[in-house]
Amino acid sequence: MTTQVTARTVPYKEKKPFDYSPFLRKGKLPHIWCAGCGHGIVLKSLLRAVDATGIAKDDLAMVSGIGCSSRTPGYVDFNTMHTLHGRATAFATGLKLAKPRLKVIVATGDGDAMAIGGNHFIHACRRNMDMLILVYNNYIYGMTSGQASPTTPEEKISTTSRYGSIEPAFDICELAKTAGATFVARGTAYHAQELEKTLYEGLMHRGTAVIDILDSCPTYYGRFNKYKNVAEMMDKIEKDGTVSVAQAAKLSPEKLEGKQLRGILHRSERLEYCDGYKNLVDRVTG
Amino acid sequence: MSTEKKKKFLQGNEACIEGALYAGCRFYAGYPITPSTEVMELMALSLPKVGGKFIQMEDEIGSICAAIGGALAGEKAMTGTSGPGFSLKQEALGWACMTEVPLVIVNVMRSGPSTGYPTGPSQSDVMQTKWGSHGDKPTITLVPASVQELFYETIRAFNLSEKYRTPVIVLFDEVIGHMREAITIPEPGEVEVLERRKPTCPPEDYRPYAIQNGEVAPLAPFGEGYRFHVTGLYHAEDGFPTANQQYIHDTGMRLVNKVEHNQDDICENEELFLDDAEVVVFAYGVSSKSAKFAVKELRAGGVKAGLLRPKTIWPFPSNALDKVVAAGNVKKIIVPEMNLGQIYGEVQKVVAGRCEVQGIFRVDTEPIHPKQIMSAVLGHQVEPTVIPDEVLIERPMDG
Amino acid sequence: MGEAAKKEWRIEIDARLCKGCEICAHFCPTKTLEIKGITMSVRDLSTCIGCQLCDIRCPDFAIQVFPK
Known part of the structure; x- marks a missing residue:
């Protein structure tokens, strides 16, 4: 069941800073991400959302693949796995099936999930196994220093699209929805508080939840594509490049041109895989 | 104990599953491939009956990754394949060696290279089990030669994987896999089955890669209070990545030597x-x-x-x-x-x-x-x- | 608004963690923060309204705002 955010332990309305330390592993900061990288903003939103759900750290597992975003599990004090490029959802599938009690979060990126791990991604959506897949989408391979990814927009520059990408980009949300994910949302690092709420909803959802999180890679994508600094990237791509679902309802098609929708884009109810498996075992043994 | 032993007339692939279930395997992830198909089909039939978990994954790579996930959750896990599928599993096999996760991989060999001759026997993957994944890694490969032996060796594969915290490969071929022989299934308890060692220290003291008396620490299942990190990067005793060259050297040597130095225990x-x-x-x-x-x-x-x-x-x-x-x-x-x-x-x-x-x-x-x-x-x-x-x-x- | 503005705040910046990306300064509605050398610092604490936007968008766990 999904509910509104009500369980906040440290609401921002009270103007008290959130204490991240109970969720972080001691002595691991500063993290490896570059100055201005949005991944840290996403991580903080996630930790606040986790706190709001009240899920115990022992019951949380985070599984990642390879890439900048996949370094997230090293910092969080959950049960964590840093696996192979593209394979996070496959590892997570085995873990969750073996121990359905765990709430499994997959931390992955646009290259990791959409290219090398594309097959695992769509099949995870199809199975509707209870897991929250976070795609840190910065439109580039950061760890290997700036190659084009399946979400690099057309005409944008990377080290492997030096004259502008000629490939159309994947829409992660459309892909997830079509593949069968029962919760599909988009957020941005710029809208960090809204993202926190979306993450909370994703965590509370029972089934495969996919959140496409737009964040910025100033080191490669920003530099190659002539953004002055990360703030300009956040303003132009994350703020001006998106509209919330509520705003979009009031805008004309012309105004929506080129903008990505933010918020919960799809939600449906379908038998969760582990529940289905339990039914099967009951039927066979009963 | 019953004096009348259970006799069965089984195919090699079936005996392998009987052995796995006897050893306590309760997790299987696989993908269809000839000539190992019956291994997965029989697991799909058997595991739900004993409350175990079976999943058919989207590809060969996904199946070994899911099996490793199951193993980290605390289950005795297994995946099976044949030549081309085994090629695809190599990267994840290396990950399991590096992270020291117990796992059993069955490879029913067929003729290669490439698609080769799917229904013909071969012994073409012997070197692949040793050198297929990049880097020097520990390798335990068992090569049973009869249906009865396949039953026992599959149990031994699980025991060795738990004892040495490493993947073990059961390697046979189309002939052994599809040959039928009358075999004896021992009573429970008749053949030794090793269970996974679990840590007994307080969670805050747990170091998943600490070495005591030359042995790596017990592996805690995910979700039981020991929150730790697992990575395929070279890692320190606490499981977190390290750039310490001495530690990288020591770990590299230890991983290979935990198998090579125990030849007399492992080899039969x-x-x-x-x-x-x-x-x-x-x-x-x-x-x-x-x-x-x-x-x-x-x-x-x-x-x-x-x-x-x-x-x-x-x-x-x-x-x-x-x-x-x-x-x-x-x-x-x-x-x-x-x-x-x-x-x-x-x-x-x-x-x-x-x-x-x-x-x-x-x-x-x-x-x-x-x-x-x-x-x-x-x-x-x-x-x-x-x-x-x-x-x-x-x-x-x-x- | 007047009431809130009178409230006083304490800004803690962890120089060990700050990478000087300037996201906090850019999005601070009252321009309370600025870069000094390679890390951020407070230009004028009296202008802080405690909105916490700097904390929320800091990728490095480096800045937090406390009621005084």
């Missing part, structure tokens, strides 16, 4: 007429069936032939082979293989010129005939003979 061999043998056939898996027949035939004709049959091909049983060569009687070692000499080269390394080594290689998907081996021993072609049935139908487990 069958020896036949080795005391005075002048010609020794070194054969494993399907080829050893013909080798055994040939050696018995030759002995009956007064030829001093012997058989050394490893049930464990990795770590390579160099101690056992060296002992045979060092005794001084042996003039020639014959290595029959359904590949182009993958183990022949290993035998040569150990023999190091002390006697002649001759290979018999076949890649036409027909098993090596006993006559080929007899001819090699005698140095001339053996005339076709009628092979008596009682010799061909081997009685398993009777030495």
